[in-house]
Amino acid sequence: MSKVLVSDPIDQAGIDILSQVATVDVKTGLKPAELVAIIGEYDALMIRSGTRVTEEIIEAGTQLKIIGRAGVGVDNVDVPTATRKGIVVVNSPEGNTIAAAEHTLAMMLSLSRHIPDANTSLKKGEWDRKTFVGAEIYKKTLGVVGLGKIGSHVAHVAKAMGMKLLAYDPFISTERAEQIGCHLVDLDLLFQQADYITLHIPKTPETTNLINAKTLGKMKPTTRIINCARGGIIDELALADAIKNGKIAGAALDVFQSEPLGDSPLRSLGKEIILTPHLGASTTEAQVNVSIDVAEQIRDVLLGLPARSAVNIPGLGPDIIEELKPYMQLAETLGNLVGQLAGGRIETLNVKLQGDLATNKSQPLVVAALKGLLYQALRERVNYVNATIEAKERGIRVIETRDASARDYAGSLHLEATGTLGTHSVTGALLGEKEIHLTDVDGFPINVPPSKYMLFTLHRDMPGIIGKLGSLLGSFNVNIASMQVGRKIVRGDAVMALSIDDPLPDGILEEIKQVSGIRDAYTVTL
Numbered sequence: 001m002s003k004v005l006v007s008d009p010i011d012q013a014g015i016d017i018l019s020q021v022a023t024v025d026v027k028t029g030l031k032p033a034e035l036v037a038i039i040g041e042y043d044a045l046m047i048r049s050g051t052r053v054t055e056e057i058i059e060a061g062t063q064l065k066i067i068g069r070a071g072v073g074v075d076n077v078d079v080p081t082a083t084r085k086g087i088v089v090v091n092s093p094e095g096n097t098i099a100a101a102e103h104t105l106a107m108m109l110s111l112s113r114h115i116p117d118a119n120t121s122l123k124k125g126e127w128d129r130k131t132f133v134g135a136e137i138y139k140k141t142l143g144v145v146g147l148g149k150i151g152s153h154v155a156h157v158a159k160a161m162g163m164k165l166l167a168y169d170p171f172i173s174t175e176r177a178e179q180i181g182c183h184l185v186d187l188d189l190l191f192q193q194a195d196y197i198t199l200h201i202p203k204t205p206e207t208t209n210l211i212n213a214k215t216l217g218k219m220k221p222t223t224r225i226i227n228c229a230r231g232g233i234i235d236e237l238a239l240a241d242a243i244k245n246g247k248i249a250g251a252a253l254d255v256f257q258s259e260p261l262g263d264s265p266l267r268s269l270g271k272e273i274i275l276t277p278h279l280g281a282s283t284t285e286a287q288v289n290v291s292i293d294v295a296e297q298i299r300d301v302l303l304g305l306p307a308r309s310a311v312n313i314p315g316l317g318p319d320i321i322e323e324l325k326p327y328m329q330l331a332e333t334l335g336n337l338v339g340q341l342a343g344g345r346i347e348t349l350n351v352k353l354q355g356d357l358a359t360n361k362s363q364p365l366v367v368a369a370l371k372g373l374l375y376q377a378l379r380e381r382v383n384y385v386n387a388t389i390e391a392k393e394r395g396i397r398v399i400e401t402r403d404a405s406a407r408d409y410a411g412s413l414h415l416e417a418t419g420t421l422g423t424h425s426v427t428g429a430l431l432g433e434k435e436i437h438l439t440d441v442d443g444f445p446i447n448v449p450p451s452k453y454m455l456f457t458l459h460r461d462m463p464g465i466i467g468k469l470g471s472l473l474g475s476f477n478v479n480i481a482s483m484q485v486g487r488k489i490v491r492g493d494a495v496m497a498l499s500i501d502d503p504l505p506d507g508i509l510e511e512i513k514q515v516s517g518i519r520d521a522y523t524v525t526l
């Protein structure tokens with residue numbers, strides 16, 4: 001039975017799902033060295049933001065197949081190392097969207113009306129109605145930085161509360177922004193005009209310290225900033241300084257450069273600042289959502305099925321997986337076959353997506369073809385996660401082309417591999433919903449289903465060849481299950497595809513190549 005380690009507090013709903021297929025150990029609060037010491041026993045690791053999954057931990061996780069982040073941000077996971085090791089990294093992109101958006105709105109209103117400090121004052125026995133005079137958000141301008149899932153929901157609710165909306169997101173179209181009721185502007189204008197600025201972007205090299213002394217200097221003295229996205233997007237010392245010196249009116253922060261927040265000048269500011277300990281996703285509903293979402297994906301991967309939200313398998317969403325599943329198998333089989341026909345070191349793989357497959361949605365088939373191509377070299381170590389990187393590291397150039405006009409089959413796939421020993425090509429299609437058929441080998445038309453053990457010959461199409469080959473195989477007790485010849489012209493060159501019941505015994509391939517009229521022969525195990 002597989003073993004799953006849960007190293008952060010996760011809702012029981014997900015643990016129940018995992019327990020159906022695996023032994024689940026919940027061990028929270030482990031020190032990095034303790035995690036390194038035990039991770040080698042586990043097939044899957046389930047985390048929230050509390051566990052930093054470093055290169056050292058991933059290297060020690062020799063059995064790891066999947067890291068599941070019960071939440072959105074995977075910045076606490078060394079995704080490049082996981083990808084290199086073929087470990088799927090999944091998250092829950094939508095499970096806590098509403099929770100984080102509502103926390104943002106709660107922060108904005110609390111900050112405007114000084115609710116946390118008024119509450120503390122009253123609980124201390126005071127009745128102070130002067131200190132806590134606030135500001136309205138109605139008709140004020142909200143600047144949304146990052147108009148993705150959370151930013152859009154915040155904008156939607158803020159609009160209903162009568163706010164004017166500006167947004168900055170270089171990856172969102174003007175039409176999309178306008179649909180949400182936002183006017184897309186550049187960042188400088190947003191900084192200059194917004195009364196409230198809310199951040200909903202990932203932490204990347206471009207967004208690190210986006211709010212700094214210089215950008216704070218562009219804002220109005222009445223501006224308030226809310227950050228429920230990621231620590232490190234704001235330079236905390238510059239922010240504390242700007243608030244202390246009245247350059248801006250205040251801030252509400254849920255996330256920090258270093259968590260838990262240690263000694264910080266932010267702690268000593270008054271009612272102008274609200275701090276919460278990374279509570280954006282901490283609602284009962286969100287924790288159930290993310291726990292179930294990620295546990296289901298871990299379960300599926302442990303059962304050999306694809307994950308619906310893998311961050312390191314681009315383009316393989318749930319709808320795509322369903323549609324492409326039989327074609328993924330076709331691509332993998334063809335990749336494996338053409339790799340064995342070409343032999344030696346492969347330098348180039350041409351992948352031609354034909355007919356109905358000639359769309360952008362078919363890109364995962366290229367990854368599947370590479371996985372098949374690399375199978376002989378890497379066996380189970382190659383998967384959809386690392387196939388592209390492994391190919392790149394081996395210097396394999398991948399050329400992808402599309403031909404929607406190729407209509408022999410609804411959709412077909414043509415692979416051509418060039419290596420140190422020459423060039424070979426195969427084409428395949430599906431018959432019915434999922435029966436794989438080879439329809440062409442090295443330019444010769446055939447129509448055979450692939451089988452585990454196959455023999456291909458390139459020979460002259462002349463009487464007697466098939467008989468000679470049959471006798472030779474018979475003398476070695478090799479049983480032929482099926483045989484087909486593909487030729488372009490009568491008595492020209494031809495290809496023979498044989499399915500055989502057992503692997504060819506050693507040495508027989510060389511004897512086959514000596515048969516008069518046979519120019520070359522290849523044995524393949526699929």
Ligand SMILES: NC(=O)c1ccc[n+]([C@@H]2O[C@H](COP(=O)([O-])OP(=O)(O)OC[C@H]3O[C@@H](n4cnc5c(N)ncnc54)[C@H](O)[C@@H]3O)[C@@H](O)[C@H]2O)c1
Binds near residue numbers: 168281
């Ligand atoms: N506080 C919490 O507990 C909590 C909970 C959930 C998510 N988050 C964080 O909130 C953030 C947003 O999450 P989401 O689910 O909305 O993500 P999302 O991917 O749906 O949206 C992010 C948006 O940021 C935009 N973006 C990327 N780089 C940008 C840049 N340089 N400038 C402007 N826009 C840029 C993208 O185009 C995208 O539209 C993430 O950082 C996530 O980790 C925090």
Ligand SMILES: O=C(O)[C@H](O)COP(=O)(O)O
Binds near residue numbers: 278279
């Ligand atoms: O990226 C996220 O999903 C949030 O930061 C939530 O983090 P958490 O799971 O540690 O609450």
